[in-house]
Amino acid sequence: MEELKQAGLTENESKVYLGLIELGPSLAGGVARKTGLHRRTVYDTTEMLIQKGLVGYILKNNRRIFQASNPNRLIEIIQEKQNLLLPFVESIQQKYNSTKEKEETNFYKGKEGLKTVFEEQLDSKEILILGASPKAYEILQFYFKWYDKTRKQKKIKSRIIASDKKISNIPLAEIKYLPEKYTSPVSVNIYENKTAIIVWAKDPIAIVIKNKEIADAYRSYFELMWKIARK
Template identity: 30%
Template sequence: MNTAEVLRVFGLEPRETRIYLALLESGPASIRDVADRSGINRGTTHELLKRMQHKGVVSYFPKGKRRHFRAEPPSRLKELALNHQNQVSEAMELLEDKVIPQLSHLQPITGNADVHYYEGDDGIEFVLKDILSTVSDQPNKTYCVYSAKAIRRHLYRPFPNYTRARVKLGINVKVIAIGEGGRDAPLADRKWIDEKSSENAGSYIAIYPPKVALISLSDGDLPTAVVIQSPTIANTHQVIFNTLWQTL
């Protein structure tokens, strides 16, 4: 990240950053001088300076009939960052305790499964992160998967540190590997189905109630995924998995 990108994270838009840097270099200056140095028209500069004054990164003093503005010391930016961090923390608490429950009530209650479709590496990364997020919130941090040989080398391409992230969260996984291969990993139990027909199997099925994710490869090795959120469907898959696991 460059300076402008860092400051944007903490509430200064790019034009405000240009004005702040211009004031640091010039010292106290009139609106006209600030506008000339930053390359922003005077009307916009005036509005931005008022916003920046409210944020506490610039101040002004009267000089004759004009206002002259000056940049607050760079150390003031740390206070801005800490304030932003506190606001985010407070918002996260409200999101968890109030906002999400309130918004969830807006969804119609039906008996149908909630189905979502994803494709490409970005979509698969989203699904893998959803597995970790969902399972990490459960008392029994364990999920189950069927993993076919043909998809293994493609599955974690968008999220190469997936296993490390899973272990860090203390999440266990039971794997029924279809076909040879598959590496042992921490917090993972693995059993195999070695069938000749397994060469035609090219999918990865994750069971993490109340969801089931089905990831497969289409033409050109484009990964696609379907996530079904349904306690009934997920529990049915879980029963089938547990039964097969005991026979292997």
């Protein structure tokens, strides 16, 4: 019966149709006894099934004798619905394709790869950095001088949460600190709809995820830690 519901039949319509399949040509009273439905309900339900082409009837002695149509009609009903729905789906598919943000995950390795990640951030309005590591300035020492200068020229503000007081005196940046025990070689940069997870190892790597929901989730976590951190 669940399959008939998937085809768009109500519970009563399913009962009456299956009842007629088993009974063959029948009066409303016979269908009522078979299905346990009230006779008036059977009449109302058969009218709906007639409209759907699933039940027919003949008049004999001014009485309707109902008969179920070929079950292939169920497939036709589904196909008809698909045909009606197809133009609508095609129209909204175009809107979906034009507005859906494409999710991307990119991996970068080495100093040059990380430079690509940071230069991309220079098109942002604000950069949030969770777990800033002093190793960043050791690995990309000369590059960050240019990066911070360019960020300042573009007036891109940054908020930074670090655990090492060596992270200080960065232009256009507000810095707060967590206890040193939370120091880690991994930092997370959040900007626009992207999240960059950076591992400041000897051969550094970065994973950049382009996804608004993920970026917003990390942004919320950053704001929570920002309240906990101290200047």
